[in-house]
Amino acid sequence: MHHANHFYGHAHVLARYAGLGDGHPPRINGYVQHGWNIGDGLAPGHPYAERTPSLLWSEQTRRRAWSVGRRNVTVIGAPFVYLLAMQAAEEPQPPREGTIWYPFHGWEGQHVKGDHKELISRIRDTEPGPVTVCLYWHEHRMRRVRRLYENAGFRVICHGYRGHWWKDTDPRFLDNQLVELRRHRRVASNRLTSAIFYGIAAGCEPAVYGDPMVLADEDPTFGGTARIRRQWPQLHGEQVHLPTAVDIAHAELGTEHRHPPAALRELLGWAYPQEETT
Amino acid sequence: MTTETTSAVTLPGGEMLTWSDRVEAADDGPLAALAAHLVPAGARVLLAGPHSPALLDALAHARLTCLLRGYPDAAAVAGRVDRVLVAGPYGLPAGEEYDVVIAGAGLDAVESVEGERLGWGGLLARLVAAVRPGGDLLLRLDNPLGVHRLVAAGSWYAGRNDADWTVGGVLDAGRPGSLEQVRQRLDDAGMLPGTCYAGYPRPDLTTALLTVDELARRTTSGLFDAVLHTACTAGYTGQFVLADPARLAVDALHAGRAAELAPSWLVLARRPTGPGHDPEPADTGDAAHRLRRVDRSDNPPPGSEGADRLPVAFVADAVGGTVVEVRDGPQGWHWHPSGITVPCTSPDAVHSGSESAHRDPAAAEGPVPDGRLLRSLLLDGCLRRDTALLRRLLRGYADWLDGQAEQGLVAGAAAVARADNLVVDGDRWAVLDRGWTADTPLTVDVVLARTLRHFAADLLTGGYAHPWTSTLDVAGLTVVLGGVAGRDFDRAVVEAATQPEVTATPSPTDPPPGPRSYQQLREAWLRQQEENTRLAALLKWTEDLLTSRERALRRAEAKINLLSGSLSYKVGRLAITPARMAKRGARAAKRRARAAIATKQGGQQ
Numbered sequence: 001m002h003h004a005n006h007f008y009g010h011a012h013v014l015a016r017y018a019g020l021g022d023g024h025p026p027r028i029n030g031y032v033q034h035g036w037n038i039g040d041g042l043a044p045g046h047p048y049a050e051r052t053p054s055l056l057w058s059e060q061t062r063r064r065a066w067s068v069g070r071r072n073v074t075v076i077g078a079p080f081v082y083l084l085a086m087q088a089a090e091e092p093q094p095p096r097e098g099t100i101w102y103p104f105h106g107w108e109g110q111h112v113k114g115d116h117k118e119l120i121s122r123i124r125d126t127e128p129g130p131v132t133v134c135l136y137w138h139e140h141r142m143r144r145v146r147r148l149y150e151n152a153g154f155r156v157i158c159h160g161y162r163g164h165w166w167k168d169t170d171p172r173f174l175d176n177q178l179v180e181l182r183r184h185r186r187v188a189s190n191r192l193t194s195a196i197f198y199g200i201a202a203g204c205e206p207a208v209y210g211d212p213m214v215l216a217d218e219d220p221t222f223g224g225t226a227r228i229r230r231q232w233p234q235l236h237g238e239q240v241h242l243p244t245a246v247d248i249a250h251a252e253l254g255t256e257h258r259h260p261p262a263a264l265r266e267l268l269g270w271a272y273p274q275e276e277t278t
Numbered sequence: 279m280t281t282e283t284t285s286a287v288t289l290p291g292g293e294m295l296t297w298s299d300r301v302e303a304a305d306d307g308p309l310a311a312l313a314a315h316l317v318p319a320g321a322r323v324l325l326a327g328p329h330s331p332a333l334l335d336a337l338a339h340a341r342l343t344c345l346l347r348g349y350p351d352a353a354a355v356a357g358r359v360d361r362v363l364v365a366g367p368y369g370l371p372a373g374e375e376y377d378v379v380i381a382g383a384g385l386d387a388v389e390s391v392e393g394e395r396l397g398w399g400g401l402l403a404r405l406v407a408a409v410r411p412g413g414d415l416l417l418r419l420d421n422p423l424g425v426h427r428l429v430a431a432g433s434w435y436a437g438r439n440d441a442d443w444t445v446g447g448v449l450d451a452g453r454p455g456s457l458e459q460v461r462q463r464l465d466d467a468g469m470l471p472g473t474c475y476a477g478y479p480r481p482d483l484t485t486a487l488l489t490v491d492e493l494a495r496r497t498t499s500g501l502f503d504a505v506l507h508t509a510c511t512a513g514y515t516g517q518f519v520l521a522d523p524a525r526l527a528v529d530a531l532h533a534g535r536a537a538e539l540a541p542s543w544l545v546l547a548r549r550p551t552g553p554g555h556d557p558e559p560a561d562t563g564d565a566a567h568r569l570r571r572v573d574r575s576d577n578p579p580p581g582s583e584g585a586d587r588l589p590v591a592f593v594a595d596a597v598g599g600t601v602v603e604v605r606d607g608p609q610g611w612h613w614h615p616s617g618i619t620v621p622c623t624s625p626d627a628v629h630s631g632s633e634s635a636h637r638d639p640a641a642a643e644g645p646v647p648d649g650r651l652l653r654s655l656l657l658d659g660c661l662r663r664d665t666a667l668l669r670r671l672l673r674g675y676a677d678w679l680d681g682q683a684e685q686g687l688v689a690g691a692a693a694v695a696r697a698d699n700l701v702v703d704g705d706r707w708a709v710l711d712r713g714w715t716a717d718t719p720l721t722v723d724v725v726l727a728r729t730l731r732h733f734a735a736d737l738l739t740g741g742y743a744h745p746w747t748s749t750l751d752v753a754g755l756t757v758v759l760g761g762v763a764g765r766d767f768d769r770a771v772v773e774a775a776t777q778p779e780v781t782a783t784p785s786p787t788d789p790p791p792g793p794r795s796y797q798q799l800r801e802a803w804l805r806q807q808e809e810n811t812r813l814a815a816l817l818k819w820t821e822d823l824l825t826s827r828e829r830a831l832r833r834a835e836a837k838i839n840l841l842s843g844s845l846s847y848k849v850g851r852l853a854i855t856p857a858r859m860a861k862r863g864a865r866a867a868k869r870r871a872r873a874a875i876a877t878k879q880g881g882q883q
Contacts, residue, residue, distance in 0.1 A: 049819035051812035053747040263761025264770035
């Protein structure tokens with residue numbers, strides 16, 4: 001299995017949904033898109049075997065991937081959609097309050113350039129209720145950054161470690177995120193990211209504002225933040241038209257593309273699992 | 279009517295003593311059904327050229343004269359018809375007129391090798407002269423650009439068969455090459471062209487006759503789609519062709535060109551009554567010989583109006599051997615049994631669910647449901663990757679099956695109708711041909727799994743693009759399609775549901791059954807090549823990953839060894855050694871005690 005399939009516990013969520021239990025998930029015969037992106041759904045720089053299936057979130061991403069030379073691309077929807085299906089908000093939830101705010105993060109090999117203080121000031125001016133700031137794990141470990149947000153009176157959390165090379169993956173990463181999202185009325189970030197779409201799908205009102213910050217060595221292949229703002233202007237701003245946002249989120253997460261467990265097992269190559277999963 | 283005694287076989291000259299144009303009974307069942315509509319009881323009929331026994335049977339109520347060039351063929355029909363003329367076209371007595379003249383094998387088969395050649399125009403004029411005023415001519419013409427020609431593996435102009443003593447083709451300006459041209463030629467010959475049928479799937483085998491007007495008008499008709507698909511698949515099974523004729527025919531239908539690409543046409547023309555309409559004895563195509571245009575107000579085209587109106591289609595059932603008609607009525611189209619039966623065209627042809635289905639004669643009559651064929655809708659959804667459309671269709675189908683079920687079981691035609699026999703019109707679903715019915719009722723999941731598996735095999739072996747991964751086999755894709763239909767059944771359900779009727783499961787890299795099409799064989803080879811490329815890339819990636827993991831393991835082992843040699847490890851090991859020894863000793867004592875107890879108990883027994 002490609003190690004990226006384990007990021008954020010995606011393979012674990014899919015295995016649980018497919019009825020294979022909570023154990024170590026079997027190998028996926030393909031690459032699961034591990035975050036919302038504006039390219040071919042796969043992370044640049046990762047080695048991939050040619051023509052191994054790409055299991056993507058949305059139809060739009062599938063078309064884009066095909067147009068840039070990817071083949072054997074199919075849409076299964078985001079793992080978060082499968083998690084939502086398993087944890088439908090049926091039982092009474094605590095009342096939603098405040099905003100969960102995701103300052104844009106890079107990954108381990110990248111560093112964000114930007115002014116956290118200015119961002120904090122903007123958040124204070126904008127958000128009507130209490131604010132929870134969710135930092136990416138390596139920023140959460142940076143005491144200096146964490147303190148900045150804590151001193152601003154924000155609650156600071158981290159959903160967990162996404163894992164790397166099969167190590168230290170938090171299989172409950174998405175579960176933790178869903179629990180937090182369902183506690184808040186709004187979800188916001190300085191960039192349109194997976195978390196905003198997850199938040200909308202989990203019932204939050206979205207907002208995207210503030211300095212988008214820049215990543216050191218950001219890959220400009222697919223147009224970067226400028227293109228994101230051009231293509232999805234409806235999702236940017238302190239207030240966003242919710243029905244439009246919900247429609248876009250469902251399309252980008254591929255909510256309609258969720259397969260039932262038996263079909264998912266076939267698509268992931270799990271019809272005959274090779275490994276024990278418990 | 280036929281006579282009890284042997285009918286007269288006359289040889290007026292120009293006969294071919296050893297030549298035979300023998301036509302198989304199954305070859306023109308639809309023509310026989312059409313002829314039965316045209317010929318009233320007691321009518322004088324000339325059958326010019328070879329015709330099948332089915333046609334002779336269908337016209338048993340008429341006075342038949344056969345004009346045949348081959349003596350063996352004449353000997354075969356002698357006794358079944360009133361008169362047999364074994365001759366070329368010159369053998370037809372001058373001045374003799376018939377109520378109906380049928381040239382169901384075309385004009386070429388009327389010409390003999392003996393005597394002077396008349397050519398297509400001369401032959402037409404000869405037959406037109408034999409039609410009485412007010413009588414009908416039913417003429418077949420092969421299409422030089424029909425589906426059969428477009429998929430032919432061999433060229434039409436090489437002409438190596440015995441019948442190719444001359445090769446008639448489109449280069450001969452005296453021969454019409456299109457429907458428009460043949461109508462013009464009939465018009466020029468003083469005839470009034472009327473209803474015209476497109477004949478599929480081959481010039482030498484017509485299992486479907488469809489009116490050209492309706493073919494052009496009803497381009498999304500599920501009936502025409504199914505008929506063309508079935509006729510062209512069965513009609514070319516086992517033959518080597520360049521491309522799938524069924525795909526081409528159905529594509530032509532959707533483009534409004536199925537009539538233009540028909541392998542042959544049957545044109546009905548009437549010789550007008552009234553003064554000034556007698557044709558010249560010979561029409562060489564020279565404009566000077568053309569007659570005045572027919573007054574259409576006095577002479578409506580034959581077969582197109584009122585009680586005279588002919589059926590929309592005649593279709594031979596490849597399995598049951600019966601010919602059914604589709605008639606147009608106030609309530610729309612409806613099925614009607616023609617009463618014509620012909621031997622099976624393909625003894626191997628079996629209904630997709632034949633082992634658990636039977637033909638229901640009572641269901642042969644009834645309305646033809648409107649709508650598009652589910653198979654084509656699904657293929658379109660797959661090609662355009664319109665998963666929303668596929669979801670709507672397959673969920674609609676599953677819900678419709680639920681609605682058909684009583685206590686969870688589906689019976690009758692709905693239980694055995696596959697995607698090539700189901701039509702969808704908005705939210706309305708119906709079985710197109712209700713003639714096949716299930717022997718025993720089946721659960722909804724079994725019916726759904728069978729239909730989806732049938733379609734999955736069609737999709738994969740046909741080489742169609744689709745939205746899912748190439749790693750799925752037929753059973754896997756069936757499960758995924760079941761998921762699209764909103765049902766969560768796994769491959770065990772699929773395999774159990776299709777067990778009785780499926781003998782061999784095709785691989786996605788196999789070509790489809792039916793015609794051996796170069797294009798599809800090549801596509802199957804390309805799929806195999808792609809699969810090999812994918813597996814080779816995966817193997818290399820796996821090897822690289824294994825190398826990297828082995829390196830990581832070596833590093834971990836080195837670290838363990840390093841730590842094993844450290845002072846802290848050694849001190850720790852010394853500290854726990856007495857505990858480990860004590861544990862080992864306790865285990866040994868426990869074992870000994872158990873053995874002693876077991877021995878003592880054994881001795882007491």
